[in-house]
Amino acid sequence: MxxxxxxxxxxxxxxxxxxxxxxxxxxxxxxxxxxxxxxxxxxxxxxxxxxxxxxxxxxxxxxxxxxxxxxxxxxxxxxxxxxxxxxxxxxxxxxxxxxxxxxxxxxxxxxxxxxxYIITKTEKKPYCNNCNKFLADRFISGECPHCGFKGALGNQCDKCGMLLEPEELINPQCEQCGKKNIEIKDTKHWYLxxxxxxxxxxxxxxxxxxxxxxxxxxxxxxxxxxxxxxxxxxxxxxxxxxxxxxxxxxxxxxxxxxxxxxxxxxxxxxxxxxxxxxxxxxxxxxxxxxxxxxxxxxxxxxxxxxxxxxxxxxxxxxxxxxxxxYYLNWTGGHKFSKTRGVGVWSDEALKIYPKPDVWSFYLMINRPEKKDREFSWQELDKAINATLVGNIGNLYNRCLTFIKKHYKGELPKGEMDKEVRERIKNSFKKTSEVFEKGGVSRAVKETVRLSAFGNEYFQANEPWKVTKELAGDTIYNCYQILKAITIQLEPVMPSTCSKAWKLLGLKGEAGKARWGFKEEKKATINKPELLFKKVREGELERKYKKLK
The missing domain is CATH 3.40.50.620 (HUPs)
Known part of the structure; x- marks a missing residue:
């Protein structure tokens, strides 16, 4: 490809x-x-x-x-x-x-x-004699002919939702001058x-x-x-x-x-x-x-x-x-509305939680690709604490800390476990198929599953209970999983994965690594650092309410 x-x-x-x-x-x-x-x-x-x-x-x-x-x-x-x-x-x-x-x-x-392929038509449109101009949909308001709402605009009534034409409004007024000196006049327009x-x-x-x-x-x-x-x-x-x-x-x-x-x-x-x-x-x-x-x-x-x-x-x-x-709606199925103070705007998000990669992760793993979805503070907390900290961050921390403590920061020699090799290869194949079809959410979820597999593999082999030599294979395989996760998450979390790439001691840049499995046989890791930190339950929602 x-x-x-x-x-x-x-x-x-x-x-x-x-x-x-x-x-x-x-x-x-x-x-x-x-x-x-x-x-x-x-x-x-x-x-x-x-x-x-x-x-x-x-x-x-x-x-x-x-x-x-x-x-x-x-x-x-x-x-x-x-x-x-x-x-x-x-x-x-x-x-x-x-x-x-x-x-x-x-x-x-x-x-x-x-x-x-272009034709003309003469139409009748509202004209403000005060402003000496035809009034486009947002320049005119009046009474909705369907429900009687007096604040309807020339394109839609916000109360009943009916689509309107400016000339349909009852008792209209110009939004620019506030006057009602309006008449309907002919105007010529071009059509595709x-x-x-x-x-x-x-x-x-x-x-x-x-x-x-x-x-x-x-x-x-x-x-x-x-x-x-x-x-x-x-x-x-x-x-x-x-x-x-x-x-x-x-x-x-x-x-x-x-x-x-x-x-x-x-x-x-x-x-x-x-x-x-x-x-x-x-x-x-x-x-x-x-x-x-x-x-x-x-x-x-x-x-x-x-x-x-x-x-x-x-x-x-x-x-x-x-x-x-599909649509991402606000909690309770409400529409975002700045005038009513409903919802989070993109610049506000970083004031509430200044971690753009984390917002990207939450929005992409929950990207509404099959049906409309609702924003959820509880799901955001879960994405941070359970998925990023408890799953992905946990695998990075336990594996790299083990290498630093028991192997002086050098990736131990090891042999690839056949199951691990196939799991990584299949993960790259699945995520690639999703991205190639224009999807995102299922690719992120697949990477999360790969990380969960890595944690299970680490736990099942209990490297802390055996000799350094026996533990080497487990750590070696977990390291290969971490490299794969770093590449797969880079499109979603570029800054985080750039940091993770350096922690792993890999050469080049995470954003330029080829998509696919390539075994890393030698590496000197850098001092382990936490990639993610937990948030207190409900803390981000409280910050949102304070901001509003």
């Missing part, structure tokens, strides 16, 4: 603020999967960026008395710092304000227009004619029977209903200017802008590295692409993005593998 080109694409977070733990999972997962491919000998790049445009940013900036660019620039810097704090080293973390991105978006939509592309998009989807059930369900539901033209322009100022004849004053819809960032970020990376054609190896030649995002974004990656790429006529690679996570 080595020497492939692999492109890791993580969904782009909105630049209105930092993500909560649920929204942080794709960003974290992308970093983990990218680091796995660092171990395989493949040529891998990882791209993502801050989704910086749209009505939400424009309105928030207005409320703060700053420009939209000032707002998103500030948040973009915070997100980049957050990624660094969590040891996430993206090959190129860009933003939709990038000149390369803007140029690519305009070029792609102009190509789609020239190829006959997905109906013309349905045959080609479905033919592409039909080539991927390996997609999981939720991906197929979300995708084929659209086909069954029949693809319809989708609006791609808006009457707002903050965004990428539409490239179509007669579209002056219009900008590209935020979703139709950001989804092309996977390509533009690769092009931008090629420019930065002064290899201007390098991006084509990931987009126009054989390449494994892995898209990492939440289940709500499935249609954007199986219908919208393929449709746009097909419409351009450029013969780009189309999305192949989708690594989907």
């Amino acid at each position: 080595a020497n492939r080109h692999v492109l890791i694409c993580t969904s782009w977070p909105y630049a209105h603020g930092l993500p909560h733990l649920g929204n942080f999972i794709p960003l974290l997962s992308g970093g983990v999967i990218k680091r796995y491919y660092n171990h395989t000998g493949d040529k891998v790049i990882h791209v993502s960026g801050s989704d910086s445009h749209g009505a939400r940013m424009e309105l928030q900036a207005h409320k703060e008395g700053i420009t939209p660019r000032e707002l998103v620039s500030r948040t973009h810097k915070k997100i980049k710092k957050l990624l660094a704090d969590f040891n996430l080293d993206y090959t190129n973390y860009s933003w939709t304000e990038s000149p390369t991105h803007k140029e690519f978006v305009r070029k792609t939509y102009k190509q789609a227009y020239d190829n006959g 004619a997905l109906n013309k592309l349905q045959g080609k998009i479905k033919a592409y989807a039909d080539k991927h029977p390996e997609w999981n059930e939720v991906t197929k369900e979300y995708t084929y539901r659209w086909f069954k209903k029949g693809l319809e033209p989708r609006p791609i322009t808006r009457d707002i100022k903050w965004g990428i200017k539409a490239p179509f004849p007669g579209s002056e004053g219009k900008t590209i819809y935020v979703w139709a802008d950001a989804v092309l960032g996977y390509v533009s970020a690769a092009i931008e990376l090629a420019k930065k590295t002064r290899k201007p054609d390098e991006w084509k190896k990931f987009w126009k030649q054989e390449c494994k692409q892995v898209y990492i995002h939440g289940k709500d974004n499935i249609p954007f990656h199986t219908i919208i993005l393929p449709g746009l790429l097909i419409a351009s006529g450029e013969d780009y690679n189309l999305p192949s593998q989708l690594s989907i996570n």
